[in-house]
Amino acid sequence: MSAWIEMISDEDADPDLQQVLQLARTPHGTVDNVMRVHSLRPNTMRGHVVLYRAALHDPANTLPMWLQECVSSYVSILNNCPYSLANHWANARHLIGNESRADAIEAALHARRPETVxxxxxxxxxxxxxKLTLRPGEMVEPDVTVLRQAGLSDGEILEANQIIGYFNYANRLLNGLGVSTEGDVVGYYAQETSKM
Incomplete structure (x- = not known):
């Protein structure tokens, strides 16, 4: 079972759901369980797809994609969300493009010691x-000032904030409904990698 609630298959979807499933299709032509779990309420699936693509896959983002995926993975580690971690760490590893560097980053994130890498x-x-994931009520303006002093623009700070906020939402959706990767194609670059 890929979730603790019913998920409607493509074959059993009514026309409204079919339309939203089309929107949610991955480059592999499938609908991942993270989206299909919304099938009983297509409007939340539509909103989720739009939010996900705006936060993480928008071409206007200027943070490097590998770093976006590392932030996504770290939030998923902090929330103990194996679904998001499996997908987004696979993406990060691919984008880092250096196995030893990726191994070091992965170990550091799992140890909650990002300062080592x-x-x-x-x-x-x-x-x-x-801090935003584990202690959101303790956020203060100096938390943003530190990012600016480290060389991030306000636009990049907003990008990071939205990625972190999105993954906190998605991790809770996935963990709260017992969604697994069963039947999914794991990682955005899985098809591309398999051709190499």
């Missing part, structure tokens, strides 16, 4: 992600 703006982002 990051410095400057990258480290500041990981610390911001950790």
């Amino acid at each position: 990051f410095e400057g703006r990258e480290l500041a982002l990981m610390r911001y992600a950790e």
Whole structure:
């Protein structure tokens, strides 16, 4: 079972759901369980797809994609969300493009010691992600000032904030409904990698 609630298959979807499933299709042509779990309420699936693509896959984002995926992975580690971690760490590893560097980053994030592999703006982002995920009520303006002092623009700070906020939402959706990767194609680059 891929979730603790019913998920409607493509074959059993009514026309309204079919339309939203089309919107949610991945580059692999599938609908991942993170989206299909909304199938009983297509409007939340539509909103989720739009939010996800705006936060993480918008071409206007200026943070490097590998760093966006590392932030996503760190939030998922902090929330103990195996679904998001499986997908977004696979993406981060692919984008980092260096196995030993990726191994070091993965170990550091799992140990909650990003300072062993990051410095400057990258480290500041990981610390911001950790505090916003684990202690959101303690956020203060100096938390943003530190990011600015590390060299991040206000636009990049907003990008990071939205990625962190999105993954806190998605992690809770996934963990709260017992969604697994069963039947999914794990990682955005899985098809591309398999052709190499």
